[in-house]
Amino acid sequence: MNVLKRPLITEKYAAMNEVGKYAFEVDKKANKVEIKKAVEKMYGVTVANVATMRSLGKVKTKxxxxxxxxxxTSLIKKAIITVKEGEVIDFYSGI
Structure with missing residues (x-):
């Protein structure tokens, strides 16, 4: 199971990046322990806290x-990751 789907990069979450908080879209069945391990393995940072939320899909009419x-639209699960002070996740390094 691939726990992390993609980082969420919006104006709101970009402002949170300045204080060491990063947002990810994660698998619906992933728990906080799995999310923490996946972020630490992928980005090589120490995770201090994980907060999760489920966003219901919006009703669309065509x-x-x-x-x-x-x-x-489909339901998504988001995770807000707080990294240890002084550490940074760089989403743009591979571009």
Missing amino acids: YTKSGAVSGR
Whole structure:
């Protein structure tokens, strides 16, 4: 099971990066211990804290010739990782 799916890079999370907090989209079934181990292994940092949240999918409606089609986007699980003071995760090093 691949625990980390992708880092979340938005203005809100970029501001949190300045204080040592990073956001990731993670597998729905992953727990905090698995997330901590995956981040430490992938980025080589020491994780101080892991906070998780589940975001319900939004309801979307598309209007077509045959009528309105409603659906829901998929549920995602987010993790906010706090790294030990003085350590940094660089998402842009491989670009």
